[in-house]
Structure formats: structure tokens, C-alpha cells
Amino acid sequence: MYTPQGKVTQSEVLAQYAPLVRRLALQLVAKLPASVDLDDLIQAGMIGLLDAAGRYKEDQGAQFETYASQRIRGAMLDELRSNDWLPRSLRKTSREVEQAVHEVEQQVGRAPSETEIAAHMQMPLTDYQGMLQDLHGSQLIYYEDFDRGGDDEPFLDRYCVDHSDPLSALLDDNLRSALIEAIDRLPEREKLLMSLYYERGLNLREIGAVMEVSESRVCQLHSQAVSRLRARLREQSWTAAPTN
Incomplete structure (x- = not known):
């Protein structure tokens, strides 16, 4: 050696x-x-x-x-x-939030507020924000999103030409364009957070200082933004025929 x-x-x-x-x-x-x-x-x-x-x-x-x-x-x-590091219960919670975001957005015709989403899920706002806190670390895309054999029907079929190669799908122009559009539709506050986190590489504490909110609030907003993006990608796969 x-x-x-x-x-x-x-x-x-x-x-x-x-x-x-x-x-x-x-x-x-x-x-x-x-x-x-x-x-x-x-x-x-x-x-x-x-x-x-x-x-x-x-x-x-x-x-x-x-x-x-x-x-x-x-x-x-x-x-x-190699490990399912986001517990299955939180994956289920994540899907419930995505579904609620999608349904409320269809009703109001815009990005719904946290209050509107909480009301739709029939829970107090503080409970909903606690749920978002628990979802810190949730990802935009999981391998299971490309897995036809999984328990949940995958929602990225529209973008995935070769389901054996998720990386190729992630690099596909259609998915990139859809993601860019989804980010552009985020509320300005969440759009700023995503930019600071992913483009400038700031940690949660640093983002909180920039946005003048607590670190826990940054966690909540990040989870909310990820849920909005996943809901948007899911909506597009629901409403559009798969490409060949």
C-alpha cells in the first residue's frame, strides 16, 4: 500500500x-x-x-x-x-404532504400556503410544521421513483427512457426542464432557500441568518419546498402521456 x-x-x-x-x-x-x-x-x-x-x-x-x-x-x-435511511413511515408522510399540496394547488390555482395545506390535511398549523420538521432530509428523487417493482407506482416514468439506468433519466433534458419549471413556480422565500442551500452551499444555520429565521424554520421550509417540487413532477406525470 x-x-x-x-x-x-x-x-x-x-x-x-x-x-x-x-x-x-x-x-x-x-x-x-x-x-x-x-x-x-x-x-x-x-x-x-x-x-x-x-x-x-x-x-x-x-x-x-x-x-x-x-x-x-x-x-x-x-x-x-444501500440503506433505507429515511424510515418508511416518513416516506408515507412525505407522500401524504405531496398529495395535499397537489390537491390544494388544483383548488386554488397557485402555490398553496402552509395554512391552506394544514387545513386540507385537517390538522393544526403547528402539527403540520412539526411534520415538515420530521421530514428534514427528504430527497427530491429516490431510486424507488424509477422502480416499477416497488410498492408504490413510480411517477417519473414520463422522463425515464431506460428504467435500468436512473442516472440517465436524471440527466435527460425533459426532466431537467420540468424541474427548472417547478423551481420557478416556488414561492419566492422557498426559491431563495433552495438557491442558498444547493447553489451556494450554505448550511441551515447560515441560511437562517440570511433569512432571519430559526434553523428549525429553515428545515420546515426546505421540506415544504421539496414536497412542492415532487408534487409538481408527480402532477406532470399524471396529466401527460409518457414519451416514447
Whole structure:
């Protein structure tokens, strides 16, 4: 096994770069639900680190830490993909919110407010906002959205030419255009939040400072924005015939 310092043992690699693995794991887990275990990510990252040390060659033109960081992040993402880290109960809650957003939007002809959605779901606003808080870490697209064999009927069929390759579907121009349109229809506050989070890479605390709201409120607004986007993509697949 080789690193920039020459031939070393696995123990030496783990000891020297363990802080890097932990730092990358903390950066990732900060954007995920509380159900994600930090130690599991660190363990996966350590495996990625050892893989990087075994594959690294000095003539690759990259510093070892840069090369290793990519391998470590990849191993952590593989760990997340291999585990259903958003509990099934929260997936069900997420679908209920999406359905409510869709139905209220059809009634009022615009992006509904949280109060309107809560009323439609027959619950107090505070309970609805607590639900959004619980959904922090929900994703815009899951692998199951392309899975014809799953319990739930997939709603991205319109965009997916090859269902065996979700990545190709995500890169498809039709899906990108639909997503851009859905983002443009978000309320201005949620549109700003998504821009700060995904384009500028600010964390929730930093976004809260910019928007002058609490970090927990940012979590709620982010979950609401994701629900709106998923509802919009679902609506388009409901109302349009699949493309060939």
C-alpha cells in the first residue's frame, strides 16, 4: 500500500487520515435526517480511505488527500444508497404532504400556503410544521421513483427512457426542464432557500441568518419546498402521456 509518504500499513493510513474521514462525514450528516448514524458513515469512509490508499499513484496528477476525499465521499454515498435511511413511515408522510399540496394547488390555482395545506390535511398549523420538521432530509428523487417493482407506482416514468439506468433519466433534458419549471413556480422565500442551500452551499444555520429565521424554520421550509417540487413532477406525470 502506497501513499505520498511511501509504503505504509493500513493502521498508519487510518491514523493519519481519520480526521479527514470524520470531517467529511460530519459535513454529510449535517444535511441528513437524525436517523442517519454518524459512525456508520465514518466506517464506510474508512473503507473508502483504504481503497484510495491502495489505488493511488503519485503520477495521477492529484494530491492524495484530494483523491482520497473523492473515494471517501463515494463510499459514504454508497452506504446511504444501500440503506433505507429515511424510515418508511416518513416516506408515507412525505407522500401524504405531496398529495395535499397537489390537491390544494388544483383548488386554488397557485402555490398553496402552509395554512391552506394544514387545513386540507385537517390538522393544526403547528402539527403540520412539526411534520415538515420530521421530514428534514427528504430527497427530491429516490431510486424507488424509477422502480416499477416497488410498492408504490413510480411517477417519473414520463422522463425515464431506460428504467435500468436512473442516472440517465436524471440527466435527460425533459426532466431537467420540468424541474427548472417547478423551481420557478416556488414561492419566492422557498426559491431563495433552495438557491442558498444547493447553489451556494450554505448550511441551515447560515441560511437562517440570511433569512432571519430559526434553523428549525429553515428545515420546515426546505421540506415544504421539496414536497412542492415532487408534487409538481408527480402532477406532470399524471396529466401527460409518457414519451416514447
